Amino acid sequence: MPGRLFVCAAALVLGAAPAFASDKLELIPDYAFFGLILDKPGFGSLWIMIIGFVALIFPLNKLIFQPIFRALDERADRIQGARDRSTQLDKEADSVLGRYEEAIREARAESETARQGQLAGARDEQAVLTNQARSEANAELEAARISLSRSLEDARTSLRAEAEDLAKAAAEQVLGRALS
Numbered sequence: 001m002p003g004r005l006f007v008c009a010a011a012l013v014l015g016a017a018p019a020f021a022s023d024k025l026e027l028i029p030d031y032a033f034f035g036l037i038l039d040k041p042g043f044g045s046l047w048i049m050i051i052g053f054v055a056l057i058f059p060l061n062k063l064i065f066q067p068i069f070r071a072l073d074e075r076a077d078r079i080q081g082a083r084d085r086s087t088q089l090d091k092e093a094d095s096v097l098g099r100y101e102e103a104i105r106e107a108r109a110e111s112e113t114a115r116q117g118q119l120a121g122a123r124d125e126q127a128v129l130t131n132q133a134r135s136e137a138n139a140e141l142e143a144a145r146i147s148l149s150r151s152l153e154d155a156r157t158s159l160r161a162e163a164e165d166l167a168k169a170a171a172e173q174v175l176g177r178a179l180s
Contacts, residue, residue, distance in 0.1 A: 172178050 168179055
């Protein structure tokens with residue numbers, strides 16, 4: 001495809017003929033005041049175009065240009081109104097967002113305060129329960145010590161009595177007679 005395009009372009013360049021100027025070329029053709037003086041050809045039709053232009057300025061202005069400019073002005077006003085409304089909505093959105101973020105901060109602070117309060121309450125309750133359990137354990141331990149001490153005293157008393165009986169029996173056996 002690019003090869004064909006190159007071949008076509010080369011054919012156009014090579015086949016082009018030089019341009020020649022006209023023999024009747026006039027640089028300033030309106031030397032006779034647009035054909036009004038000396039009956040020479042010039043821009044005689046230019047006066048007709050100027051008169052037609054002046055005659056069409058007012059109706060065209062009234063029928064075409066003023067409605068177009070009015071429509072463009074209304075469009076510019078609508079665009080500016082939309083921009084103003086957009087700016088206002090942007091400010092309102094920023095305000096709502098600020099209130100929302102503030103409400104979230106307050107809610108987080110309240111929940112953190114409530115959490116800290118519940119945590120402190122749980123720690124206090126844990127301390128109370130721990131102290132209560134420790135007191136009960138100490139009371140049970142003391143009761144067990146007292147019970148053990150009584151059992152030990154009872155065991156000592158019964159061992160003393162048995163030891164005396166055993167010593168008496170051993171002495172009787174060694175002596176071979178009964179002791180009184």
